[in-house]
Amino acid sequence: MPLDPGVARPYRAAMLAYAVKRLISLAISLLVASAVIFAVVEIAPGDPARFMLGINAQPDTVAALRAELGLDVPKWQRYLNWLGGMITGDFGTSYTYRTPVAQMVADRLWVSLPLALYALTLSTAIAFPAALIAAARRGRGPDVAVMGATQLGVAVPNFWFAMLLVLLFAINLGWFSAGGFPGWSDPLAALKALTLPAIALALPQAAILARVMRSSLIDVLGEDFIRTARAKGLSMRQALWRHGVRNALIPVLTILGLQFAFLLAGAIIIEQVFYLPGLGRLIFQAITQRDLVVVESVVMLLVFAVIMVNFAVDLAYAAVDPRLRRRA
Amino acid sequence: MTRLASSFWRKSPGAREGQRRSPPSPDTGAALLELDDLSVAIAGKPVLRKVRLAIAPGEIVALTGESGSGKSMTALAAMGLLPPGARTEGAIRLAGRDLITLGDRALCAVRGAEIGMIFQEPMTALNPVQRIGDQVAETIRIHAPRTPRAEVLSQAARTLARVGLPAERVPPTRYPHELSGGQRQRVGIAMAIALRPRMLIADEPTTALDVTTQARILGLLRRLVQEDGMALMMITHDLAVVADMADRIAVMNEGRIVEEAPTTRLFREMRHPYTRALFEASRHRASLPPRPAGEPLLQVHDAYRSYALPRTRLLGSAPRHEAVRGVSFDIGLGERVGLVGESGCGKSTLTRAILGLEPLQRGSITLDGRDVATDPAARRRMQVVFQDPYGSFNPRHRVRRLITEPFHLLDDPPKGAARDDAVAEALEAVGLDPSVADRTIHAFSGGQRQRLAIARALIIRPDLLIFDEAVSALDVRVRARILDLVADLSTRFGLAYLFISHDLSVVRGITDRVMVMQAGEIVERGPTDAVFDAPRHAYTQTLMAAAPRLPEIGQDEPVA
Numbered sequence: 008m009p010l011d012p013g014v015a016r017p018y019r020a021a022m023l024a025y026a027v028k029r030l031i032s033l034a035i036s037l038l039v040a041s042a043v044i045f046a047v048v049e050i051a052p053g054d055p056a057r058f059m060l061g062i063n064a065q066p067d068t069v070a071a072l073r074a075e076l077g078l079d080v081p082k083w084q085r086y087l088n089w090l091g092g093m094i095t096g097d098f099g100t101s102y103t104y105r106t107p108v109a110q111m112v113a114d115r116l117w118v119s120l121p122l123a124l125y126a127l128t129l130s131t132a133i134a135f136p137a138a139l140i141a142a143a144r145r146g147r148g149p150d151v152a153v154m155g156a157t158q159l160g161v162a163v164p165n166f167w168f169a170m171l172l173v174l175l176f177a178i179n180l181g182w183f184s185a186g187g188f189p190g191w192s193d194p195l196a197a198l199k200a201l202t203l204p205a206i207a208l209a210l211p212q213a214a215i216l217a218r219v220m221r222s223s224l225i226d227v228l229g230e231d232f233i234r235t236a237r238a239k240g241l242s243m244r245q246a247l248w249r250h251g252v253r254n255a256l257i258p259v260l261t262i263l264g265l266q267f268a269f270l271l272a273g274a275i276i277i278e279q280v281f282y283l284p285g286l287g288r289l290i291f292q293a294i295t296q297r298d299l300v301v302v303e304s305v306v307m308l309l310v311f312a313v314i315m316v317n318f319a320v321d322l323a324y325a326a327v328d329p330r331l332r333r334r335a
Numbered sequence: 336m337t338r339l340a341s342s343f344w345r346k347s348p349g350a351r352e353g354q355r356r357s358p359p360s361p362d363t364g365a366a367l368l369e370l371d372d373l374s375v376a377i378a379g380k381p382v383l384r385k386v387r388l389a390i391a392p393g394e395i396v397a398l399t400g401e402s403g404s405g406k407s408m409t410a411l412a413a414m415g416l417l418p419p420g421a422r423t424e425g426a427i428r429l430a431g432r433d434l435i436t437l438g439d440r441a442l443c444a445v446r447g448a449e450i451g452m453i454f455q456e457p458m459t460a461l462n463p464v465q466r467i468g469d470q471v472a473e474t475i476r477i478h479a480p481r482t483p484r485a486e487v488l489s490q491a492a493r494t495l496a497r498v499g500l501p502a503e504r505v506p507p508t509r510y511p512h513e514l515s516g517g518q519r520q521r522v523g524i525a526m527a528i529a530l531r532p533r534m535l536i537a538d539e540p541t542t543a544l545d546v547t548t549q550a551r552i553l554g555l556l557r558r559l560v561q562e563d564g565m566a567l568m569m570i571t572h573d574l575a576v577v578a579d580m581a582d583r584i585a586v587m588n589e590g591r592i593v594e595e596a597p598t599t600r601l602f603r604e605m606r607h608p609y610t611r612a613l614f615e616a617s618r619h620r621a622s623l624p625p626r627p628a629g630e631p632l633l634q635v636h637d638a639y640r641s642y643a644l645p646r647t648r649l650l651g652s653a654p655r656h657e658a659v660r661g662v663s664f665d666i667g668l669g670e671r672v673g674l675v676g677e678s679g680c681g682k683s684t685l686t687r688a689i690l691g692l693e694p695l696q697r698g699s700i701t702l703d704g705r706d707v708a709t710d711p712a713a714r715r716r717m718q719v720v721f722q723d724p725y726g727s728f729n730p731r732h733r734v735r736r737l738i739t740e741p742f743h744l745l746d747d748p749p750k751g752a753a754r755d756d757a758v759a760e761a762l763e764a765v766g767l768d769p770s771v772a773d774r775t776i777h778a779f780s781g782g783q784r785q786r787l788a789i790a791r792a793l794i795i796r797p798d799l800l801i802f803d804e805a806v807s808a809l810d811v812r813v814r815a816r817i818l819d820l821v822a823d824l825s826t827r828f829g830l831a832y833l834f835i836s837h838d839l840s841v842v843r844g845i846t847d848r849v850m851v852m853q854a855g856e857i858v859e860r861g862p863t864d865a866v867f868d869a870p871r872h873a874y875t876q877t878l879m880a881a882a883p884r885l886p887e888i889g890q891d892e893p894v895a
Contacts, residue, residue, distance in 0.1 A: 242440070
């Protein structure tokens, strides 16, 4: 059906105004976050130059290194240099490895980002059908089974799942390798290496997602418009599919956004279990080695990712629910 | 457009004659829907007891009664949409076929195609995230999945045009939240009649609507029944709504049909005392001894309030909605004033402003000379009773705590025995036993809750009470008793009140003076009887004409 121009124009304008407002608040959030991150990392005790050269270093050697690392200028200027560098893609040089941070982060991102997306896809693929079945058969066998399983999924930590998966699929069955990452030169092998970690990450997330979606669906099923749909001749299942799911999606989107942000950085333990060179391990190492430039840059990158994900979730709300498009 | 749509649709009833699966059996006569000793129990509790009712094609049968009488359950039973766990006995025959014996798949084929249903709440009955055209189209598509999409959508558009939503004014691409209440109810009707069902069930279709909208929706239903030869089962708590519309009326009480007769005869004879009680309560007027207005108490001077609307352009100022546009009036000590108007006229904004909850952009509101927005002393002398008594009470607190809430307005609230005395006195004033003070709110019926709300308002002995649609959600008999209570309290305590309602008949019986509000302005004001008997403003006249009226009792013909 063609969109009526009289309706569409104010609608698109409202949607655009909404997006612009979200973008402005996004930029402000990023600026505030960068200042906070810089301040916190600067306050942390320990001089990186001294740390790198060891305790027996000569003061003039330390001073020379400080100058080389750009640590000798006033703090506000270092903040501006750091900020300007990040905008132009120059994340500085790692104190420890003496390589550009941008390159290090990019390498790790090629592991962490696919892993997060993989886990998110899996958790959605598990959670949605489980929630639909549970909501449709509320209080009966399938619902009880799903609720029991999700209880377990929420309660058991993901590294425990990871160990079980390694035991079963890597050691006993030998279908997957127990750890390591072969790189993306062979995409299939790379995917295979990410499969067990992704499952381990996805299971607890799927449990939470399924519970949220189930209760959201049950709320929606009690709505008047579901009764209207039944009066039109839809079966319960059709009413659930055609009218329930989209209306139940708002709280689910919120959870999905939070989970994606967590998956990007929160996979430290899983990366450790599977020996994956991901962002989580990078930041962990950088902290223990007082590699401030790397810490600052990775944390800033993660903040950026979280804010972008939230922005995407905000836009998704408006796409799902036409009523929100007005709330510019 | 409407005419074109009708001529297209005219083809199908003839075509359907051939489709009838079974001819009506001889003993059902001409009845299309026949309920035969229908009994329903939910969780062992009977909700319908041996209901017998027959509706013929082209006939309008009204089902009336108070809440819990079983009228909605009768409708849901006929649709096969009873809540899970319901046990049904008897028979529900549609054109001779017993629907009780059908499985869910067969029932799905009947619903929407042979029986359509319209629900009470147009705000919630539509899916908020789907376009109205798609929602109407769904009725068609679900019963004929192979119809091409373009064909389905144009059928949906024609149906919308037929119920008064032509595409050039209200495009099918609109979402429900962009429509008014009346327009949404039209969408609900379009969904129900899209396939020209032979049977239409309307459950309180106009209860949530303004009087003028109600009149138009009732007119539409009548026209559709005539054009399609549909049978209509119309469920309503308001006898006046169906008085000049229904062919027959069935009165329900506690799951039974206590009286059923052609409309004229029912109003003439009223054989059952329950019918008579309902009728009397519907047109009840509290006895209100005349009282001269005292010194001005509440003074509203040039009150103005507007709101920013969502932007329609990226740059430039947002448009504004002027909710209250320079309203002025006084209420004297002990004076009883009514405020009527339709939804969106600014009543609620004005009420909030009087309560000091809404800042004005211009003008002033004072109570005994004190500004209501800033001076807590003014708030102390004024209390409010809202429409939904349940929603305005914290369900976890006991009555004692609930009704003493306004004490926080006092500098020196009574304590100990004095506090208990105040609670007992307030409860007795509204006709409740003081011993209920230790119960929680769920133990009370709707009418009792409204009494508690009034007790809460009275406890700090205000000079002015504001009743905001305070009796709109109550059954007619309960409403009559609450109105008597309000009149009695005003006589005993010399209370002044502002009675806000969309229901003209209620305001008439309980006020000395009335004001009619439209689009943020008071368009007419005067002594209540004068305004009702001889409305001068065109809008007041429209309101009066649209209000449904009960026939005079004992008269041979109902007002037609």
